[in-house]
Amino acid sequence: xxxxxxxxxxxxxxxxxxxxxxxxxxxxxxxxxxxxxxxxxxxxxxxxxxxxxxxxxxxxxxxxxxxxxxxxxxxxxxxxxxxxxxxxxxxxxxxxxxxxxxxxxxxxxxxxxxxxxxxxxxxxxxxxxxxxxxxxxxxxxxxxxxxxxxxxxxxxxxxxxxxxxxxxxxxxxxxxxxxxxxxxxxxxxxxxxxxxxxxxxxxxxxxxxxxxxxxxxxxxxxxxxxxxxxxxxxxx
Amino acid sequence: xxxxxxxxxxxxxxxxxxxxxxxxxxxxxxxxxxxxxxxxxxxxxxxxxxxxxxxxxxxxxxxxxxxxxxxxxxxxxxxxxxxxxxxxxxxxxxxxxxxxxxxxxxxxxxxxxxxxxxxxxxxxxxxxxxxxxxxxxxxxxxxxxxxxxxxxxxxxxxxxxxxxxxxxxxxxxxxxxxxxxxxxxxxxxxxxxxxxxxxxxxxxxxxxxxxxxxxxxxxxxxxxxxxxxxxxxxxxxxxxxxxxxxxxxxxxxxxxxxxxxxxxxxxxxxxxxxxxxxx
Numbered sequence: 262x263x264x265x266x267x268x269x270x271x272x273x274x275x276x277x278x279x280x281x282x283x284x285x286x287x288x289x290x291x292x293x294x295x296x297x298x299x300x301x302x303x304x305x306x307x308x309x310x311x312x313x314x315x316x317x318x319x320x321x322x323x324x325x326x327x328x329x330x331x332x333x334x335x336x337x338x339x340x341x342x343x344x345x346x347x348x349x350x351x352x353x354x355x356x357x358x359x360x361x362x363x364x365x366x367x368x369x370x371x372x373x374x375x376x377x378x379x380x381x382x383x384x385x386x387x388x389x390x391x392x393x394x395x396x397x398x399x400x401x402x403x404x405x406x407x408x409x410x411x412x413x414x415x416x417x418x419x420x421x422x423x424x425x426x427x428x429x430x431x432x433x434x435x436x437x438x439x440x441x442x443x444x445x446x447x448x449x450x451x452x453x454x455x456x457x458x459x460x461x462x463x464x465x466x467x468x469x470x471x472x473x474x475x476x477x478x479x480x481x482x483x484x485x486x487x488x489x490x491x492x493x494x495x496x497x
Numbered sequence: 498x499x500x501x502x503x504x505x506x507x508x509x510x511x512x513x514x515x516x517x518x519x520x521x522x523x524x525x526x527x528x529x530x531x532x533x534x535x536x537x538x539x540x541x542x543x544x545x546x547x548x549x550x551x552x553x554x555x556x557x558x559x560x561x562x563x564x565x566x567x568x569x570x571x572x573x574x575x576x577x578x579x580x581x582x583x584x585x586x587x588x589x590x591x592x593x594x595x596x597x598x599x600x601x602x603x604x605x606x607x608x609x610x611x612x613x614x615x616x617x618x619x620x621x622x623x624x625x626x627x628x629x630x631x632x633x634x635x636x637x638x639x640x641x642x643x644x645x646x647x648x649x650x651x652x653x654x655x656x657x658x659x660x661x662x663x664x665x666x667x668x669x670x671x672x673x674x675x676x677x678x679x680x681x682x683x684x685x686x687x688x689x690x691x692x693x694x695x696x697x698x699x700x701x702x703x704x705x706x707x708x709x710x711x712x713x714x715x716x717x718x719x720x721x722x723x724x725x726x727x728x729x730x731x732x733x734x735x736x737x738x739x740x741x742x743x744x745x746x747x748x749x750x751x752x753x754x755x756x757x758x759x760x761x762x763x764x765x766x767x768x769x770x771x772x773x774x775x776x
Contacts, residue, residue, distance in 0.1 A: 275762070276764075277769070278765075278766035278769055278770075279766070279769065279770065279773075315761070315762075319755055319758060320755070320757050320758050320761050320762065321758065321761070321762045322754070322758060322762050322764060345740075345741045345753070345754055345755045345758075346502070346550065346741075348755055349740055349741070349755070366715065366737060367708070367737070368708060368712055377719075380719075
C-alpha cells in the first residue's frame with residue numbers, strides 16, 4: 262500500500278429516527294495521503310469538513326465507502342470496519358486528533374493531561390515528565406498554569422494545551438480540526454512552528470483550516486468542500 | 498486483529514429470566530417489552546455477550562429496568578443465571594465456566610478475583626462493623642489470617658480512598674454517603690482483583706462527592722490497571738470513564754461501540770433519544 266491513508270467513495274448519512282429524516286453529510290469523498298504529506302481542507306461551516314475527520318477517527322460510523330489506513334501494528338486496515346478495540350489502540354498510538362474544543366477529564370491538571378497522553382503509549386515516567394515540560398514550555402503556557410485545571414483557562418490557552426496533548430505523541434497521522442480557529446497571531450505562529458517541525462519529522466497530517474493564508478504556506482495539497490462534496494483541489 | 502489479546506472477562510450468551518416461562522413466550526415473540534403477559538415471566542437479560550480487556554473500562558447504559566443491574570448481579574453471583582457462560586482469565590486459566598462452579602468455588606471467585614461496589618452501601622457493607630473490619634472481612638474470606646497484615650492493608654486502602662485513618666474503627670453507619678461509597682471501594686479493592694464491578698456508584702451523591710468518587714475510580718484504574726465494568730444511567734459518568742459502551746434496552750444489548758461514537762453518532766432510535774435527553 263503506497264498511501265498512508267486512502268479514503269474511497271466515503272459517504273456519511275445521519276438517520277434521525279425521531280424526525281424520520283436522513284441527512285447526507287458528505288458523499289463520494291476520495292482523498293489519499295502519502296506518508297509525510299500535509300493536506301488541507303477548506304469550505305464553509307456545515308460543508309462536511311469535520312465529518313470527514315470524525316469518520317477517520319471513528320467517532321462517526323460509516324455505512325458507505327472505505328477508509329484504508331496503513332497501520333504500523335495492524336498493517337492495512339479499513340477504519341470503517343475496525344473494531345472498537347483496534348480503534349482504541351490506534352488512537353493511543355498512531356492517530357491523533359485535535360479539535361477546536363478542549364474536552365478533557367475534569368479536575369486534571371494541564372501537566373497531568375499531557376503526561377497521560379504519553380503514559381498511555383507506554384512512555385516511562387521520567388521521560389514523560391520531561392517531554393511534558395518541554396511541550397508546555399514550547400507552547401509558552403504560563404508555568405503557573407501547569408498544575409491548575411484547564412477549565413479555568415482562556416480559549417487560546419485551552420487550545421494550545423489541546424494541541425500539545427495531541428502533538429506530544431508524535432502520531433503517524435494527525436487530524437487537525439480547525440486548530441487555529443480562535444488563536445491570536447502569536448499563538449498561531451507557535452502552532453505553525455510545531456506543524457513545520459512535525460512535517461520535518463514526517464508526520465502525515467490532514468487539517469481543516471479557515472485561515473487560508475496559514476494553510477497555503479504549509480500544505481502540499483488543498484481541497485475545498487461544498488455541500489458535502491469535494492469541489493476542487495489545488496497542489497502547491 | 499494481529500496478536501491475540503486475551504480478555505480478563507468473557508461473557509457468552511448470558512440469559513436471566515424471572516419466572517418459568519410458558520409456551521406462549523418461549524420464542525419471545527409475544528413479549529410486551531421483556532414481559533410475558535400470559536405467565537408473568539420477565540426476561541431481564543437476553544443473550545448478552547461481551548469481553549472486557551486488561552485495563553479497560555466498559556460502560557453499560559440504559560434506562561431503569563433495562564437489565565443493567567441484573568447483569569451485574571449475575572456476574573457477581575448475587576443471582577443465578579438462567580443460562581450462559583462467563584470466564585475470567587485468572588481463574589482456572591479462563592477455561593471453566595464460572596456459572597457452573599460449586600457454591601464454594603463461586604465464593605472463592607467473589608472474594609479473590611472480583612470486587613463489586615453497590616449503589617446501595619447497605620448491600621456492600623456491614624453498617625455496624627468498623628470500616629477496617631469491613632475490609633478485613635473480605636480479606637478473611639479470601640483466606641487471610643494475619644491480623645497485623647490485614648490491619649496495615651486496611652489502613653493503606655482507607656488512606657488511598659481518602660478516609661481519615663483515625664476514623665478506621667468507626668462504623669460506616671456514622672459516615673456520609675460518599676464516605677460509605679469510598680469504604681465500599683476500599684473493600685472491593687482489598688484483594689487486588691483484576692476485575693471491578695461498579696453498579697451506579699455515584700447515583701444519589703451530591704456533585705462534589707460524586708466528583709471525588711469518580712476521580713478516585715479514574716486514579717485507581719490508571720494506577721492499578723484494573724478492568725472495570727461500570728453501570729450507570731448518567732451519560733456524563735460514562736463519557737468520563739468508559740472506553741467502550743454498551744446500550745441496553747429491555748434486557749438486550751442494542752448498540753455498542755466507542756464511547757464517543759455512541760454519544761456523537763448514536764445509531765439506534767432509543768440511543769438517540771437517550772443521548773438527546775442529556776442535559
